[in-house]
Amino acid sequence: MSGDHIHAEPTSFWKKHVFSVDHKVIAKQFMWFGLLWLLIGGLMAMMIRWQLANPGMPVPLLGNLLFSRTDGVIDPATYNMLFTMHGTIMIFLGLTPILIGAFGNWCIPLMIGARDMIFPLLNMLSFWTVVLGGLVGLYSMFVPLGATEAGWTGYPTLSTTVGTQGSGETLWALAVFLIGLSSIMGGINYITTIIRLRAPGMGWMDMPLTIWGMLFTAVLNVLFLPVIGSAMLLLIMDRVFGTTFFVPASIMSGASGGDPILYQHLFWIFGHPEVYILILPAWGLVSDLLSFFARKPAFGYKVTVGAMFAVTLLSAVVYGHHMFTTGLSAMLGESFMLLTMIISVPGEILFFNWLHTIWRGSLRLTSAMLFSMGVIFVFGLGGLTGLYLATISTDIFLHDTYFVVGHFHLTMAASSLFGAFAAIYFFFPKMFGRMMSERLGKIHFWTTIIPLTVVFCTMFISGYGGMPRRYYDHTSASYLAPLQHLNVITTTAAFILGAAQLIFAWNFVRSRWWGAKAPDNPWEVGTLDWTTPTPVPHYNFKEIPVVHTGPHEFSHPKLGDRDWISQTDKLPA
Amino acid sequence: MATLTAELPREDPKARVNSTLGMIFFIGSWSMAFGTLYLSFLILRDRVDIWPPEGIVLPNFALATAGTVVLLASSAAIHAAVRRGRTGAPGFASLWCAGLLLGLAFGVAQTWLWYDLLAAGGAPQSGGYQSLFFGLTWVHAAHVALALIALMWIQYGIRTGRYGPHRISTVQNTAMFWHFMDVVWVVLYLSFFVF
Numbered sequence: 001m002s003g004d005h006i007h008a009e010p011t012s013f014w015k016k017h018v019f020s021v022d023h024k025v026i027a028k029q030f031m032w033f034g035l036l037w038l039l040i041g042g043l044m045a046m047m048i049r050w051q052l053a054n055p056g057m058p059v060p061l062l063g064n065l066l067f068s069r070t071d072g073v074i075d076p077a078t079y080n081m082l083f084t085m086h087g088t089i090m091i092f093l094g095l096t097p098i099l100i101g102a103f104g105n106w107c108i109p110l111m112i113g114a115r116d117m118i119f120p121l122l123n124m125l126s127f128w129t130v131v132l133g134g135l136v137g138l139y140s141m142f143v144p145l146g147a148t149e150a151g152w153t154g155y156p157t158l159s160t161t162v163g164t165q166g167s168g169e170t171l172w173a174l175a176v177f178l179i180g181l182s183s184i185m186g187g188i189n190y191i192t193t194i195i196r197l198r199a200p201g202m203g204w205m206d207m208p209l210t211i212w213g214m215l216f217t218a219v220l221n222v223l224f225l226p227v228i229g230s231a232m233l234l235l236i237m238d239r240v241f242g243t244t245f246f247v248p249a250s251i252m253s254g255a256s257g258g259d260p261i262l263y264q265h266l267f268w269i270f271g272h273p274e275v276y277i278l279i280l281p282a283w284g285l286v287s288d289l290l291s292f293f294a295r296k297p298a299f300g301y302k303v304t305v306g307a308m309f310a311v312t313l314l315s316a317v318v319y320g321h322h323m324f325t326t327g328l329s330a331m332l333g334e335s336f337m338l339l340t341m342i343i344s345v346p347g348e349i350l351f352f353n354w355l356h357t358i359w360r361g362s363l364r365l366t367s368a369m370l371f372s373m374g375v376i377f378v379f380g381l382g383g384l385t386g387l388y389l390a391t392i393s394t395d396i397f398l399h400d401t402y403f404v405v406g407h408f409h410l411t412m413a414a415s416s417l418f419g420a421f422a423a424i425y426f427f428f429p430k431m432f433g434r435m436m437s438e439r440l441g442k443i444h445f446w447t448t449i450i451p452l453t454v455v456f457c458t459m460f461i462s463g464y465g466g467m468p469r470r471y472y473d474h475t476s477a478s479y480l481a482p483l484q485h486l487n488v489i490t491t492t493a494a495f496i497l498g499a500a501q502l503i504f505a506w507n508f509v510r511s512r513w514w515g516a517k518a519p520d521n522p523w524e525v526g527t528l529d530w531t532t533p534t535p536v537p538h539y540n541f542k543e544i545p546v547v548h549t550g551p552h553e554f555s556h557p558k559l560g561d562r563d564w565i566s567q568t569d570k571l572p573a
Numbered sequence: 574m575a576t577l578t579a580e581l582p583r584e585d586p587k588a589r590v591n592s593t594l595g596m597i598f599f600i601g602s603w604s605m606a607f608g609t610l611y612l613s614f615l616i617l618r619d620r621v622d623i624w625p626p627e628g629i630v631l632p633n634f635a636l637a638t639a640g641t642v643v644l645l646a647s648s649a650a651i652h653a654a655v656r657r658g659r660t661g662a663p664g665f666a667s668l669w670c671a672g673l674l675l676g677l678a679f680g681v682a683q684t685w686l687w688y689d690l691l692a693a694g695g696a697p698q699s700g701g702y703q704s705l706f707f708g709l710t711w712v713h714a715a716h717v718a719l720a721l722i723a724l725m726w727i728q729y730g731i732r733t734g735r736y737g738p739h740r741i742s743t744v745q746n747t748a749m750f751w752h753f754m755d756v757v758w759v760v761l762y763l764s765f766f767v768f
Contacts, residue, residue: 118591188598196591222598226606233712234613243697243704245613257701262616266609 009538019128021120023105024536026127028431030101031424033127034094037134039505041089044082046498051079053491055473076472080149081168083470085141087152088172090413091278092179093134098420099281100183100221101130104190104214106427110529110536111208113199113545118192126185133178140171148172151470153267156246156260160238170239177232180225183277187221190214199528201547205302206567208527208551212305213284216312217277224273224316231266261326268319275412276315279379282419283308283350286372288551289422290354292525293369294361295563297552300353307346307353314343324395333392340390347383351376362555362563366523367441371422374449375415381453382410385460400470403463406456414452421448421504428511429518433535436515440507447500454493462486526566527551589742596746600753603716607757610709614764617701625702630695632686632706634766640682641762647675648755651724655748658731661738666731669744673724676751679758680721683714709761717754723747 010016020026043062050059051074058064063072074082105123109116117123141147145166150159154172157163194215198207234245244258291298298304320328320336328336354376363369385407388394398404421444428436465483467474474480474487521530528545529536548570555563558572565571618624625631654668687707697707727747730736736744 119595122595184602188595188602191598192591192595195594196587222602223605226602227609230606230609230613230712234610234708237697237704237708237711241697241707243708244701245617245704245708258704259617259620262613265616266613269609 019124021116021124022538023109023117023120023123024431024540026123027102027105029127030097030105030130031431033131033134034097034102035505035508037089037093038095038098041086041094042498042501044086044089046495047074048079048082048086049491049494050074051082051472052474053488055475077146077149079472080151080470081141081147084148084151084172085137088137088176091152091274092176093130093137095278095413095416095420096179096183097130099278099416099423100186100214100217101127103210103281103285103420103423103427104186104218106431107208107210107529108190108193108214109197110430110532110540111211111527111551112194112197112202113528113541113547114193114197115540115544117189118196119189122185122189126182126189129182129185130179133175133182136171136178137175140168140175143167143171153271154235154263155267156235156238156263157248159235159263160247162247170236173232173235173239177229177236180229180232183221183225184229187218187225190218191222194218199545199547202567205305206547206550208284209287209298209301209304209308210281210284212308213280213282213287216284216308217280220273220277220280220312220315224270224277227266228270228274231263231270234266235263261323264323264326265319268322271322272319273315275408276311278412278416279419280308280312282375282416282422285419285423285426286375287350287354287357288527289368289372289426290357291552291554292426292523293364293366293372294358295364295554296357296361297550297554298353299356299359300349301550301552303349304353307349310346311343311350314339314346318343321390321395324392325399337390337392341387344383344387351380366425367436367438367445368422368426368523370442370445371418371425374418374445375422377449378410378418378452379415381457382407382412382415386411398463400468401463402459402467402469405469406459406463409459410456414456418449421445424508426523428508429522430529430532430534430536432512432515433518434511434513434515435518435522436511437507440503444500444503444507447503448497451493451497451500455490455497458486458490458493462490524564526553526564526569528567531566531568583739584742592742592746593749596749600750603753607713607760610712611760611764614705614709617705621701626700629699629702630690630693632690632695632765636682636686636689637762637766640679640686641758643675643682644679644755644758647672647679648752650675651748651751655741655745658736658744659738659741665737666728669724669728669731672751673721673728676717676721676724680714680717683710683717686710706765713754713757713761716757720747720751720754724751 010020017025020029047059047062050057056073058072059067059074067074067078070078105117108114143166146168148154148159148164148169150164150169154169159169194207194211234243237243238245238247238258246258246260246263248257248260287298287304318336318340320332321340324333324336358373385403389398389404389407425436425441428434462483465486467480467483467486471477471480475484518534520532520534523530526549528541528547531545532540545568547567549565549567551567553565553571556565556571559565650668650672654665654672657663657668658665687710690706695703695706697703724747727736727744730743
């Protein structure tokens with residue numbers, strides 16, 4: 001399939017809307033799929049928070065429906081399942097499909113001037129594999145003994161048959177395996193597409209930064225999802241065939257046994273790059289959006305690319321900071337500590353470039369821009385607290401406390417989510433041909449960022465006070481009882497945060513069908529995707545465009561009364 | 574034959590590069606998957622003083638060696654077949670068929686190796702060494718089985734004239750994956766039986 005083909009538009013319903021190979025349809029499928037799971041994972045978070053603030057009290061509204069056996073009370077086993085599935089769902093079925101699946105698919109061909117992904121069939125397979133993974137994950141919640149209780153990290157020996165007997169854990173591992181497979185398929189497609197299908201004239205340094213973010217994410221996906229895939233295979237073998245990869249010798253009667261710490265190595269070799277898999281697309285998108293809405297060129301474009309590249313490289317060699325408390329040798333631990341700290345250098349460069357991009361710009365404070373600036377804010381909070389977790393001496397105290405929960409929610413969860421929201425508000429007019437309500441978008445932003453900051457910053461305080469994560473009932477330990485009011489504050493803010501997302505859901509659904517018709521280029525930006533008519537035709541571009549200028553040529557003095565220029569136009573001499 | 578292929582539409586050279594690039598990234602990705610399994614081997618081996626652990630039944634060295642020779646021969650046959658297929662020289666179909674049959678023979682040798690070890694009392698449940706041996710060879714064999722189906726598919730395509738000098742990239746990419754399976758096996762063989 002070369003770049004200049006126009007494959008015929010399918011006419012049957014199934015080929016057009018369900019088993020479509022068109023990247024735009026697949027992007028929308030990923031979007032709806034991700035949003036649905038975000039809703040389920042979010043509801044789980046609300047139930048977890050309810051239990052923590054009101055231990056042993058029946059859950060209002062949904063309790064009798066979901067936990068009828070216990071009269072609406074979340075029992076300890078169910079609580080374990082909730083936090084395990086919350087993590088798994090949000091990471092693998094919520095954020096990954098939206099940020100990488102939906103916006104990777106949407107942005108890559110349109111922004112580089114291609115008619116489709118390079119392997120359209122592989123693209124479709126990628127989506128249906130993640131659907132299968134999601135269904136397996138969903139099914140695992142309804143088997144005898146219920147879903148897995150071993151935490152989203154699935155550490156052995158808790159995750160082997162020694163710790164969890166039910167088939168929920170096996171199905172969980174299978175689901176993660178399938179979702180990983182889907183990401184690898186997507187990753188191979190993205191990299192090859194970006195290398196091969198860029199429009200004539202679009203050099204590497206003429207690509208929007210979104211594409212750079214997607215490229216680095218795809219590289220990490222292709223390299224590190226196989227690692228978790230193999231780890232899940234070994235875990236499944238341990239559970240199904242009785243091998244002893246992760247079960248110590250003392251438990252089984254073998255000549256030599258396995259090693260639970262081996263799993264932690266395999267998991268975090270994947271797990272740390274996974275953080276950047278989620279954040280790099282958001283960084284790329286935000287780097288573009290800040291420039292678009294500040295009406296200024298992105299400050300230090302090449303340096304931003306270099307910094308993202310450095311983060312991609314470093315992300316592969318820092319995973320040991322998740323394992324400081326496992327008895328890592330001092331030299332290894334200190335190396336990981338140093339490498340982790342070095343990530344703050346490219347991190348700072350990105351912050352500097354973002355702030356310099358909006359500095360003295362003619363800011364247009366749209367919802368997309370607000371959420372982009374929100375990414376800077378929440379990632380700043382999360383990134384700075386990361387320093388305490390990278391330092392061995394403080395990490396040993398803070399390990400497995402709510403400090404960690406606050407930190408990773410601000411970095412990988414909130415930042416990625418804000419990036420996704422920014423992208424949804426920004427691309428919605430092109431994707432669905434209608435405008436979202438800006439008024440509701442702004443209400444959504446402020447009712448999200450304020451409670452979100454309260455939720456996770458309160459967790460820093462309770463974590464610093466020694467509150468461990470994953471406990472069912474903090475009031476049962478006398479030393480934690482004085483901190484219970486912090487749990488109440490967190491939960492109250494979390495409920496406001498949860499309710500605010502209903503504004504978004506309403507805005508999304510309302511705008512999808514009843515929003516104002518969108519013009520071709522409502523934001524007045526120059527990237528190739530906005531040169532297409534709305535709705536985007538089946539073949540994207542009638543003629544493959546020829547690129548003459550960079551993606552961020554705003555407020556160029558030669559432009560006269562207009563402050564932007566399309567990438568297909570030449571700057572006046 | 575030569576006149577027939579001349580009339581067939583030739584594949585776009587750009588498309589050839591695209592699919593080859595895709596296969597290279599795929600193999601790069603799968604190297605990480607097998608690399609992870611191999612890392613497990615190294616870490617578990619490092620945890621005990623004596624390797625292989627004393628007093629356990631070891632897999633049959635002669636059978637494994639025979640399998641290795643057969644698989645290397647298969648790879649060589651496939652390589653020779655692709656070289657002929659690219660230029661249209663005779664022997665494309667027969668060499669590919671030889672590679673396929675040798676691949677199937679490796680599958681037989683591998684199955685025999687497992688049953689031989691099971692009969693001697695070495696089971697996947699017996700301990701770390703056996704877990705590694707069965708687990709790693711299972712994953713490799715599952716990929717070999719899928720690759721064999723691809724080899725058969727291409728054999729059929731060569732017979733029907735679908736593949737030839739006019740259309741070679743699928744053949745080349747499948748061969749590349751087959752050589753990759755070969756490399757993985759050689760690493761496993763050397764680790765379990767030689768070093």
